[in-house]
Amino acid sequence: MDAAITRIGLTGGIGSGKSTAAAILQQLGATLIDTDAIARELTLAGGAAIEPLRAAFGSACIGADGALDRAWMRAHAFADPTARRRLEAILHPLIGARANRLAALAGPQATLLFDVPLLVESTHWRGRVQRVLVIDCPPEVQLARVMRRPGWSREAALAVIGQQATRERRRAAADAVVDNRRDDPAALEQGLTALWRQWHSAFA
Numbered sequence: 001m002d003a004a005i006t007r008i009g010l011t012g013g014i015g016s017g018k019s020t021a022a023a024i025l026q027q028l029g030a031t032l033i034d035t036d037a038i039a040r041e042l043t044l045a046g047g048a049a050i051e052p053l054r055a056a057f058g059s060a061c062i063g064a065d066g067a068l069d070r071a072w073m074r075a076h077a078f079a080d081p082t083a084r085r086r087l088e089a090i091l092h093p094l095i096g097a098r099a100n101r102l103a104a105l106a107g108p109q110a111t112l113l114f115d116v117p118l119l120v121e122s123t124h125w126r127g128r129v130q131r132v133l134v135i136d137c138p139p140e141v142q143l144a145r146v147m148r149r150p151g152w153s154r155e156a157a158l159a160v161i162g163q164q165a166t167r168e169r170r171r172a173a174a175d176a177v178v179d180n181r182r183d184d185p186a187a188l189e190q191g192l193t194a195l196w197r198q199w200h201s202a203f204a
């Protein structure tokens with residue numbers, strides 16, 4: 001008999017709609033563990049990553065408020081793969097440990113939804129989830145969405161997309177792909193609801 005699906009990995013390129021999809025899946029009953037949010041928490045003033053980051057990048061990476069200067073880090077990490085890897089080497093183990101703690105706190109009845117932008121790129125995450133759900137859209141749509149955010153140029157968005165897995169690689173790693181190319185929340189909700197029911201009825 002198939003095991004109950006209690007650990008889902010949610011991924012997609014920048015601006016694909018992961019957070020929007022995660023909010024819908026939470027409404028359907030999933031317990032969200034958001035690795036971007038964990039990374040932000042770790043890099044607040046006094047966060048566990050602050051001193052290791054200062055040691056690796058110098059005080060210039062820390063803002064006057066004692067938190068990571070995200071614009072500074074974005075400019076460095078996405079312009080230079082060596083800097084990005086140095087950042088990831090500090091943050092990823094801390095993110096993984098915190099995600100495990102949150103998963104343990106959620107209890108055995110929860111259906112855990114891990115929102116992991118770099119799931120396909122990572123060597124660890126695939127083994128931690130039973131299903132990989134990819135939120136998919138073409139790069140032009142990603143670009144348009146990211147460029148709507150304050151402070152994001154086309155070049156900056158392209159630099160991030162260029163350092164992530166390709167759309168093809170992500171789709172190849174997926175157990176399910178939900179199309180989110182249209183700015184239509186109802187269509188996304190419909191696709192996710194159908195999938196949620198399918199994954200839950202498989203063992204109901």
Ligand SMILES: CC(C)(COP(=O)(O)OP(=O)(O)OC[C@H]1O[C@@H](n2cnc3c(N)ncnc32)[C@H](O)[C@@H]1O)[C@@H](O)C(=O)NCCC(=O)NCCS
Nearest residue numbers: 013014035036039070073074077088091116117118163164
């Ligand atoms: C570089 C940082 C400071 C930029 O912060 P910012 O507030 O501008 O962006 P935010 O954190 O909201 O991330 C937005 C998106 O950028 C992309 N992204 C983030 N980190 C990475 C990375 N290391 N490689 C490729 N894409 C990334 C993801 O699509 C993510 O959803 C921040 O993204 C960061 O600390 N990244 C390293 C941690 C990490 O790898 N996070 C991904 C979760 S596993």
Ligand SMILES: Nc1ncnc2c1ncn2[C@@H]1O[C@H](COP(=O)(O)OP(=O)(O)OP(=O)(O)O)[C@@H](O)[C@H]1O
Nearest residue numbers: 013014015016017018019020145182183184185188
């Ligand atoms: N189906 C949709 N209908 C309308 N707007 C959408 C839809 N999907 C995403 N968007 C919008 O596109 C933008 C990017 O979506 P979202 O923040 O969910 O993406 P993300 O993959 O989590 O991004 P990031 O990788 O930067 O964390 C947001 O402004 C969101 O409101």
